[in-house]
Amino acid sequence: MKTKGKIVILKRIVDSPFAVSKSSLLQLLENEDIYISTRTLERYLKELSDSFFIEYSKEQKGYIKNSFIDKEELSLFIQLLNVKIITSSILKNNYKKLIYHSSRHIFKGLEHLHPLLECIDKKRMVSFQYKTQYKDLNNRNVIPQFIKEYQNRWYLIGLDIDKENAVRTFGLDRISSIKKGVKITLKNLDNNSSIFENMIGVDTRPSNNTYNYPIEVILKATSPLPNYLKSLPIHSSQKMIKETDGYTLFSLKIFINYEFKQHIYMYSPFIQVVEPKWLVDQIKEDLKTALNLYKK
Numbered sequence: 001m002k003t004k005g006k007i008v009i010l011k012r013i014v015d016s017p018f019a020v021s022k023s024s025l026l027q028l029l030e031n032e033d034i035y036i037s038t039r040t041l042e043r044y045l046k047e048l049s050d051s052f053f054i055e056y057s058k059e060q061k062g063y064i065k066n067s068f069i070d071k072e073e074l075s076l077f078i079q080l081l082n083v084k085i086i087t088s089s090i091l092k093n094n095y096k097k098l099i100y101h102s103s104r105h106i107f108k109g110l111e112h113l114h115p116l117l118e119c120i121d122k123k124r125m126v127s128f129q130y131k132t133q134y135k136d137l138n139n140r141n142v143i144p145q146f147i148k149e150y151q152n153r154w155y156l157i158g159l160d161i162d163k164e165n166a167v168r169t170f171g172l173d174r175i176s177s178i179k180k181g182v183k184i185t186l187k188n189l190d191n192n193s194s195i196f197e198n199m200i201g202v203d204t205r206p207s208n209n210t211y212n213y214p215i216e217v218i219l220k221a222t223s224p225l226p227n228y229l230k231s232l233p234i235h236s237s238q239k240m241i242k243e244t245d246g247y248t249l250f251s252l253k254i255f256i257n258y259e260f261k262q263h264i265y266m267y268s269p270f271i272q273v274v275e276p277k278w279l280v281d282q283i284k285e286d287l288k289t290a291l292n293l294y295k296k
Contacts, residue, residue: 003081005034006044010078013054014069019062051077109154109172113147115180116156116172120144125161125181131174140170143184147172148202150259155202169202200235201259214253218274222247225270234263249274261286 012028013020022041029036036044045063048054053074055066119126130140142158143165149155154172159165198214218241221229226248230240235252242249254260256279264271264283273280 002044004032005029005036006048007078007081008032008034009041009044010048010053010074013048013063014065014074016064019057019060019064021062025063053077109175112156112172112175112178113154115178116144116147119180120146123184125184126158126178127181128170128178129176130170131176141181142168142170148196150202157196157202157204167204169204198237198253199255199257199260200263201257203257203259213255215256215276215279217252217254217256217276217279219250219252219264220247220272220274221250221267222270225267234260265290 008029009025012025022038022045026036026038026041029041045054045056049056049066052066053069054063056062057064116126118124125141126144127139127141129137131137141161142156143161144156144158146157147154148157148169156170156172156175158168158170160168214237219234223246226243229238229248229250234250235254237251237253239251240248241251261283264273265286268287273283
């Protein structure tokens, strides 16, 4: 109940336009079947105050959200608390048989998170052995930048020192023998996290090669796909530019990488790339190659 209680308290204070008193919080917790003492409540409030999510207002005589609150950090904190609640419930009540994971790789490589995050935080290089998709095992020297999750897999995004500091993606489940390196002394070292705002997935090759900038793509979708794309856009840049009884046109500004093309193939035969022409030609060739596999 400790974790659930914190979530209830935090949401109430952050969402309230007025200061929230201790007595009202205790009553709110009781309504949620959470019974704690005033002393325990004060401990929870201190922990949330120390995290810079809430603060006590002497003027309003109650708790309010911190004026310097980071919304993304708050959202992540609540998500982690919810995961803790779910995990605890699964272990305590033996609910494992009621939950089905679509991927067996969801926890692979997570043991590397701590040393990698430490190297990122301390601005240190990192060396490790990496197994490619072709099963080759080789040594990699990387300037780690951040961690990204995509489709139940975790990835390290970093600058490959042996490839002229090109942005590279490394699956954590393929990493082994991590060694912390020296402190990074390069000046003006950019964090490349912004490229993922214009990208689907983790394939960073377009950012290093010919089309190293977002491309405007026009897609033509036919029924029943338009309604699906309206509710679940392919990318945050997606905009509807024309709608008719027979089809709908969408525009996106995005890096053309492998994961983006996957979405195009996944939605076939209800989607067509209209622009740019070079991408139309690529998709045509890929579909021809796929069709040849079914010829007798």
